[in-house]
Amino acid sequence: MDSKELILKRSEENKQLYIPNLSADPVIFGFDQNELKVLLVKMNYRKMWILPGGYIKKDEDLNDAVVRILKERAGVNAVSYLEEFAVFGKKNRSEGYFEDFDETLFQKQRFITIGYYALFNPSKIDLATDEFSESCEWIYLSQLPEIEMAMDHKEIVEKALLALREKISIKPIGFNLLPEKFTLSELQKLYEAILGKELNRGNFYRKIKNLGILRKLDEQRRGGAHKAPDLYSFDEENYNKALENGLTSW
Amino acid sequence: MDSKELILKRSEENKQLYIPNLSADPVIFGFDQNELKVLLVKMNYRKMWILPGGYIKKDEDLNDAVVRILKERAGVNAVSYLEEFAVFGKKNRSEGYFEDFDETLFQKQRFITIGYYALFNPSKIDLATDEFSESCEWIYLSQLPEIEMAMDHKEIVEKALLALREKISIKPIGFNLLPEKFTLSELQKLYEAILGKELNRGNFYRKIKNLGILRKLDEQRRGGAHKAPDLYSFDEENYNKALENGLTSW
Structure with missing residues (x-):
């Protein structure tokens, strides 16, 4: 099955399983070589980088959903500190990304996404790649300008960094x-x-x-x-x- | 039309107009007599107090939705500073409130709600009451333990106050x-x-x-x-x- 067939197949299951119009996107920061990195996933479809985000099950608490999503998409276990920092709700924020599909695709509908951030020690995480992804990697923040990210995900990373900076001035996180x-x-x-x-x-x-x-x-x-x-x-x-x-x- | 008939009537329109499963709840603080107050609405249905919250239109930016909701439900114009502070997503957070209706009611579905807070000068706001409400009033925080609030709205007010306290230690708001x-x-x-x-x-x-x-x-x-x-x-x-x-x- 190629990446488009898989997206279509999952679309039907998603409609049964998940709340429509709502997603969660975790921005996971790591610290290495005196620099911050962020955990990103490279999709098979269109080969663009995205945050390891996902959807919320109809019968699932939101907090449980974020932990599950991070595990499913990046193999990240033992999440210790995930903080919600902003909600991204512009009506056209993901327009254009699923250009090869029609409007009935679950993944193509309008999504309001809830942004989370967390700080992890990269050496303590074994990354894993899910069925949609070519790879799951730590990308240095200094490399971000050079890579292509889908939708508004680059803006979400930037906002997460601002939230982290504000937080570190009041709480000893990190x-x-x-x-x-x-x-x-x-x-x-x-x-x-x-x-x-x-x-x-x-x-x-x-x-x-x-x-x-x-x-x-x-x-x-x-x-x-x-x-x-x-x-x-x-x-x-x-x-x-x-x-x-x-x-x-x- | 009594309050139940009105809720039923609006349910059908809501299904056309709004994103399902998602709402926004603004916590508006005022300062008066050296004390904080919060803006609440008393619903005709069940006579319980709630935040002046509402739903997001299918074709509306989230930020525009919050401003519109505040105007429609409480008559509040000229919103200057509304900050998102937390998302409330427990799967059973609103269970039991619409006890007189069946599961097809739009308002009775599961809602994940986005919490906002803002600081207003009470003397500069003319409050107005919407079709669902008996009144719209400033309630002193010291009075909160004595009133009955629907769903988890009392918890939302408490979390908003904590967010406000954290914010005032880093930014000169208020x-x-x-x-x-x-x-x-x-x-x-x-x-x-x-x-x-x-x-x-x-x-x-x-x-x-x-x-x-x-x-x-x-x-x-x-x-x-x-x-x-x-x-x-x-x-x-x-x-x-x-x-x-x-x-x-x-």
């Missing part, structure tokens, strides 16, 4: 991307990757220490050419408190 | 609720109402001045029993910059 013990320089590189700009080292160290969520260990990172830097871990109690209550307070 | 010239004490009362707790006066004054968005005027508020306090307004340029870029930076 730290699950670091190893258990890390240096302040490694933590700074994570913040720089998310914020998309270089930070002043002195300012960053002072601010991050003031949050009260770090515990300085009696250990150093050995092996570099320079003076061995101190290792830190998170003060679990204060870290969880900050996750719950936020970093800024009035 | 200031459109104040008169053009205000005292620091009036500004503090707005923050206290939104955050739901008393703030230390010295800390608050210091922090709010440090944001750089206030302009001290050469005028005082006269007429009180105490020393006339200084009046402030917003430094428009810095205020807009803070709205765009946020209050905290790394």
Whole structure:
């Protein structure tokens, strides 16, 4: 069966199974080589990149749907933190994509899509490819301008990044991307990757220490050419408190 | 036509006009007597309070739908700032409400609802009641425990308040609720109402001045029993910059 036949076949099943007009699109960020990556799927049909999104079953809670979709489309298990950040509802947002099909195709109807984001450690995920896809890969954000993405999915990734930047100014998210013990320089590189700009080292160290969520260990990172830097871990109690209550307070 | 007949009549029209399974619910906050209020509608059917929500037309952008819904259900014009904050998608979230109707009723199907919030100055809105409603009123948050709300709408209001609290820690929102010239004490009362707790006066004054968005005027508020306090307004340029870029930076 070629990719068009498969899309047609699934269309009929989809009509029975899923809520019409509504989809969910997870934007999964990873951190690698001091840079952010995003998890994308390359469809067999038209060879364009898309987010690993999908539909919501008629009898399924929305939150369960997003977890299932991510597993089905990318093989991602053990989702820990998925946050809804925006709904994309322009009436013509997916027009043109299923150009080889008529209007009766389930996948071609108007979809309002709910955007989620999450931060994963790429090394801890075994990716898998579904029946519609040629591949499922981590793509560096710096590569995005060079690839062709379907519909408004590039805009969804950009909005997710803005939401992530806003979030990291109030909650200590993203730290699950670091190893258990890390240096302040490694933590700074994570913040720089998310914020998309270089930070002043002195300012960053002072601010991050003031949050009260770090515990300085009696250990150093050995092996570099320079003076061995101190290792830190998170003060679990204060870290969880900050996750719950936020970093800024009035 | 009684309220049940009207609901049945509209059900048939709704099937033609609206996307199934999807609704939008705006939570409109106002500030009055140093307290937050929320805009609610009392339905003729079952006399329960609900948010002034509605459905999305098949050929309508989602953002346009929310503005239209608010106007149709509550008479609210000139919406300036509506922010999507969460999607409510439990499969049984509205079960039981339309108990007098069978499953063919449009309004009785499963709805995944998109939650929005906005901050309005109550004195600037003329409320209007639609054909389904007995009244449309501002209800103080402190009164919420005493009233009966349909479905999960009380939970939606609570989540909106949490989103608002998170937002005010990073962006100077809500200031459109104040008169053009205000005292620091009036500004503090707005923050206290939104955050739901008393703030230390010295800390608050210091922090709010440090944001750089206030302009001290050469005028005082006269007429009180105490020393006339200084009046402030917003430094428009810095205020807009803070709205765009946020209050905290790394």
